[in-house]
Amino acid sequence: MNKSRPKVRLSRALGIPLTPKCVQYFEKRPYPPGDHGRRRRQQSDYSLRLREKQRLRFQYDVGEKQLRRVFDEAAKRPGKTGDVFVSLLERRLDATVLRAGFAKTIYQARQFVTHRHITVNGRRVDRPSYRLEEGDVVAVHERSRTLTPFVVAATGANAGSGPSAPYLDVSLGTLTVRVLRDPLRSEIPVICNEQLVVEFYSR
Numbered sequence: 001m002n003k004s005r006p007k008v009r010l011s012r013a014l015g016i017p018l019t020p021k022c023v024q025y026f027e028k029r030p031y032p033p034g035d036h037g038r039r040r041r042q043q044s045d046y047s048l049r050l051r052e053k054q055r056l057r058f059q060y061d062v063g064e065k066q067l068r069r070v071f072d073e074a075a076k077r078p079g080k081t082g083d084v085f086v087s088l089l090e091r092r093l094d095a096t097v098l099r100a101g102f103a104k105t106i107y108q109a110r111q112f113v114t115h116r117h118i119t120v121n122g123r124r125v126d127r128p129s130y131r132l133e134e135g136d137v138v139a140v141h142e143r144s145r146t147l148t149p150f151v152v153a154a155t156g157a158n159a160g161s162g163p164s165a166p167y168l169d170v171s172l173g174t175l176t177v178r179v180l181r182d183p184l185r186s187e188i189p190v191i192c193n194e195q196l197v198v199e200f201y202s203r
Contacts, residue, residue: 014055016191049200056192060089061106066129071201082194083185090183090190093118094128096138099165099189100177101158102150117144132179140175150175 043051057067074085089095094109097118103109112118113128119139120130132138140150152158156172164170167183185194 014051014058016055016059046200046203049196049203052193052196053200056086056089056190056194056197059106059190059192060092060095061110062089062092062129068201071197075201082198085197086185086188086190086192086194087183088131090188091131091133091179092128093120093125093130093132093138096132096168096177096179100138100168100170101156101172102140102153102175102177104158108149112140112149117141117147117150134179134181136179138177138179145175 053067057064060067062070070088071081071085074088075081077084090099094106094113097103097109097112098106102118103112110128113130114126116124116126117140118125119141120132121137122139124141140153144150145154154172154175159172165183166187167179167181169178169180171177
């Protein structure tokens with residue numbers, strides 16, 4: 001069974017490819033799965049907001065309760081809630097591992113973290129939701145650097161997964177990355193209308 005198939009269906013349902021492997025399938029069938037996928041249906045305001053929330057959730061591969069907690073925190077902070085919301089998600093450890101080019105997908109980045117291949121300021125951290133602060137240094141553990149996925153990553157093979165993140169100082173040769181500052185929404189390569197997500201949770 002093709003393990004990427006569920007992600008392909010999910011990608012088509014959300015209208016965005018969630019992994020590089022999904023791109024070719026998504027381009028061939030850029031409409032929702034199922035017998036009625038080609039039909040244009042009038043979407044309600046609720047369904048539009050729900051889809052944007054799901055888009056955000058699955059691009060970061062987080063659970064519903066966790067996403068809600070981050071939103072509640074963002075709503076209490078100064079600034080535009082949607083921008084703060086996405087910025088907080090982007091500061092997750094697994095998201096940083098992905099943006100740095102150490103992993104191909106958010107799913108692989110999450111696995112690297114949970115399998116204790118990643119360190120923060122020299123200490124192993126196995127929690128994908130760990131939130132990084134300015135000045136933190138993330139690295140692949142020395143004992144893990146000879147593993148094939150990291151040898152490949154060190155060549156820059158994953159760098160083409162998305163645009164470079166100006167809020168990170170990445171050294172692929174040493175498989176380390178330093179957090180320079182909080183990311184701006186305009187710098188975060190996530191496809192989502194975060195204002196609709198704010199409206200979804202504020203209803």
